[in-house]
Amino acid sequence: MEGILGLAADNVLSPMVLSFALGFAAAIARSDLSVPEAAAKALSLYLLFAIGFKGGVSVAESGVGPDLVLALGAGIVLSAAIPFIAFAILRVVSQLSVIDAAAVAAHYGSISVVTFVAGSSALDSAGISYEGYMVAVAAAMEAPAILSALWLISRTGASGTASSEDGLMREILLNGSIVLLVGSFVIGWITGPEGLAEIDSFVVAPFKGVLCIFLLDMGLVAGRGFRSSAGLLQLPVILFGLVMPLIGGCLGLATGVALGLSAGGAALLVVLSASASYIAVPAAMRVALPQANPSIYLTLSLGVTFPFNLTLGIPLYIAAATALAG
């Protein structure tokens, strides 16, 4: 218990989390502090490239066997399964429409790369190692949840479905963040430690600092959304945003233990399962489920679940994984 609290305090008082808090507070106070859109996108490209590349290098170093394939498969199943649970819970506890509930469910099945990045950065700080291929698992978990949500909608016969819409599947699978994550993972894998030696003062050294600025921006965006839309979310929905990560996390933990992942790898699978998408899924929802209200899913994912995971969730997940896996 003490260990968890210490880990939580270390985590909450890290420059990364405090930067997020600064952004959140600035937005709530209506400061005009803002990060230009182009800069935010560039930072996110950097983080995706760096995390993917490092994952690939670590796979090149340690080699992979069937465990990679198993982990990928497990990730896909998790991502596809979690929306059903999320949807069922939302339909019971909240008054969200079928469409809004399915849209929210898709976000929780999919993953948030920046939560994954924050999680691996916390593991690094704590000196806990993890499987490099978890990056590939992250990429594999982005899309399946969207399909589950669309299937849920089509089954309930709600109108306006667009799942079979022209090019949507291609768009989801070739989403920029998936392509960059997988691509840089492969590059890291091919070039291995020599490749890393060439660019480590770019992908390793400034990584946490860049993450601070990116989290500052995430805080600004989350705070802005929270300020304008918090009133829109009813209490059960907000509670869902705090409890669903724990439910997803438990599934992730069980899967991680069953797969025999290291403690760090299991922690990351928990983080992935517990996190909610804020890039790929919202854009796909605007195309496929235009009637779903973006204020609900964006505020919940970015304004409730992300801060929870970033501050309390990650240390909790690490503690649980260290206790049970590895």
Place this chain on the structure above:
Amino acid sequence: MEGILGLAADNVLSPMVLSFALGFAAAIARSDLSVPEAAAKALSLYLLFAIGFKGGVSVAESGVGPDLVLALGAGIVLSAAIPFIAFAILRVVSQLSVIDAAAVAAHYGSISVVTFVAGSSALDSAGISYEGYMVAVAAAMEAPAILSALWLISRTGASGTASSEDGLMREILLNGSIVLLVGSFVIGWITGPEGLAEIDSFVVAPFKGVLCIFLLDMGLVAGRGFRSSAGLLQLPVILFGLVMPLIGGCLGLATGVALGLSAGGAALLVVLSASASYIAVPAAMRVALPQANPSIYLTLSLGVTFPFNLTLGIPLYIAAATALAG
């Protein structure tokens, strides 16, 4: 004397100052070299974050006592007082209208963060240390000058004042650059040396290089303004832009000595007093004093005073502070 000249030569021939000169020359020669707006804003966010964070860490290391509070108070008084002097001088020597004179005066009471950054970077190069909380003093000196200028206007009864205008005060105090500077200062303070260890290869190592690119951009903007508006400024106004920093600097020096600051800290207080705002104050002036001519205050602050401080001012201020304070 020789020491000053050496310091001045070192300063003028540093990559930072030469980058500014390159930008200035390119703009004067009408090259199409330009830095995208989003990139310039991102660089400025980086500089604010890094300088604030490092200041906070150094306060965490050395601790603070009443001297921080005293320095903050002194900074506020300086910022509030200098506009009166600037206004009086301008009304005597130039033909600027009351409104233009007050707008210019506000700029000189407030501060330029990038001049501060250049000053601390010159101190680092010269191996002179300074109080980490000078960053907080910088933040405190941004706003008071604006109030003084608005009061000057309201007293002289000029029309169109907007000092009591909706949300202006909040906007000035929660200005993005103040929030980020203070916020990252607090983050640095909280996380201390361990926090710095996590992100120093982001906030420390590339700092001077980033400053070069930012100064290149400042040179471009200043050169562009100078080219299009230099003709607009009468000789007395230009001379004001060269002499006022020295007057403000003397006040800053006296204050620094009186406060018992270290030589480096006193030099930075001189730099702050001598510098003229180019971000927060111009924006506030557009809202509060729309009749004031932006070409006058921007060209003077960015095209005359900033280059003067950057090249000759800073080594002079350091030499004076080293001689008299510490």
Place this chain on the structure above:
Amino acid sequence: MEGILGLAADNVLSPMVLSFALGFAAAIARSDLSVPEAAAKALSLYLLFAIGFKGGVSVAESGVGPDLVLALGAGIVLSAAIPFIAFAILRVVSQLSVIDAAAVAAHYGSISVVTFVAGSSALDSAGISYEGYMVAVAAAMEAPAILSALWLISRTGASGTASSEDGLMREILLNGSIVLLVGSFVIGWITGPEGLAEIDSFVVAPFKGVLCIFLLDMGLVAGRGFRSSAGLLQLPVILFGLVMPLIGGCLGLATGVALGLSAGGAALLVVLSASASYIAVPAAMRVALPQANPSIYLTLSLGVTFPFNLTLGIPLYIAAATALAG
């Protein structure tokens, strides 16, 4: 021969080239991966500044004599001469109009900075040194080719020439990339090794990593162009894009040997001669030869010649220069 193959494999499997390939593949697959325009421009400013600065520092260290002037002169002659050869070839083998052929010819006489950067980075990896002033030669080779192309047009009497157009010459010579390259070269020269010591963790350490992201973007842009315009290029024109670099490269190599450059310096002169412009010349062509079809020259330069040089060309040029020069 084995050496060349090893060099080529090392080169093709470097993170830089693989990043380009990733971008190219993503664009061909119609992923929405993209780098914001402002970020791409900022990266290009960084690369220009860093490469120019380092070149200047290395000149400061080693000193220069008449060899710099000779190399500059030779570069200018190469840049001015190559368009005549390119034009003649294109007129014989392809059905391009006089204007299109001249526009393409201008691109091949001029140079591509990023190819130069990739070349020097490959030399660094291979531990081969080169003259720092090659950066200045690169800058000198940007413009002359444009004049040759315009002269070709005016001689053949094609309509719509604008060579004597208002400000075109100034615009070409004061093009942002030339000014920044030359300016940072001069700054590096003035500040020398001490200057480098101040900013090397900005201009040296992250250089290759930044180059990866920039090449990722180049791959995206090249792939997009290739996808939409490849059909537009007839086979002879595509072959021209593969053979012309070899012809230019031979001229460069002969010149490098004649000048007595080091093996690395000669390799870079080959790279410059073999590379085709994609920033300065296209913009000048839009002004001076609006009737020339941009899809032809941009696709050829960026979609055919650049990938060829980046993957196979550079190792070949280095091998040839190492065998014959130095």
Place this chain on the structure above:
Amino acid sequence: MQTHDAKRVEIIIEAPMERRLKNALEEVGVTGYTVLPVLGGSGRSGRWTRDGQVSKAGGMVAVICILRPDRVQTLLDAAFKVLEQHIGVVSVSDCQVLRAERF
């Protein structure tokens, strides 16, 4: 200069729908348009701004299309099919153009 009557259609649409709108326009033979960036706005779904956003979801673009008056109905039909369930604004105004043969 001789000018000719034309119509200017301005479509403000969610960024994730941009590609679909462009495809729909090209399908009905409208191949001339220009896309402008949008910083933010307000509508029935509240105020928003692009600042700091990474996802395409929360943004819009403005597509401007100048065309012959007799093509407007075709364009509106095509655009409406894409827009139907989506937020967005379409407006049409009269204008004159040079070089009518281009439209």
Place this chain on the structure above:
Amino acid sequence: MQTHDAKRVEIIIEAPMERRLKNALEEVGVTGYTVLPVLGGSGRSGRWTRDGQVSKAGGMVAVICILRPDRVQTLLDAAFKVLEQHIGVVSVSDCQVLRAERF
């Protein structure tokens, strides 16, 4: 498609005044508008460009507002109160819209 008469108001205003303009519009019930970025321009106060600027002071934005013809005067009155002493340009033109119930 059935179209309806509407007005398109385009306000080019200094960036530091953007928030005030939006508040003024919303106060009089104009809740639909779109903000476009501006790169540069020229006017009585000379040429300017956003390139490399860090301060909001030296920039403008374009606010586009499509609304029912009978609301235009309300909007202009509200906008003019904000703009009065500020540089900026307001223009109004006729247009047609789909889905009139939205405006």
Place this chain on the structure above:
Amino acid sequence: MQTHDAKRVEIIIEAPMERRLKNALEEVGVTGYTVLPVLGGSGRSGRWTRDGQVSKAGGMVAVICILRPDRVQTLLDAAFKVLEQHIGVVSVSDCQVLRAERF
């Protein structure tokens, strides 16, 4: 509010020609205009986008110019001289402005 008749000219032009267009406008006394960024578009020369571009060559800008109706011909003549051989689109529409003395 009292409004006055004016014309709104919108010129979509290649970025490398922007400076020349602005000079041409100023030469004939048109000193008021605003430049908007353009993200991409499509025309007879195909689709394009600014994403990731470094060269000015592959981009366009939109220049908006509001002026008195009697000045339009002068502007069009001047603009056409610059545009003649270049890709780009010019459209003119009617509008009303406040503060007519400014134009």
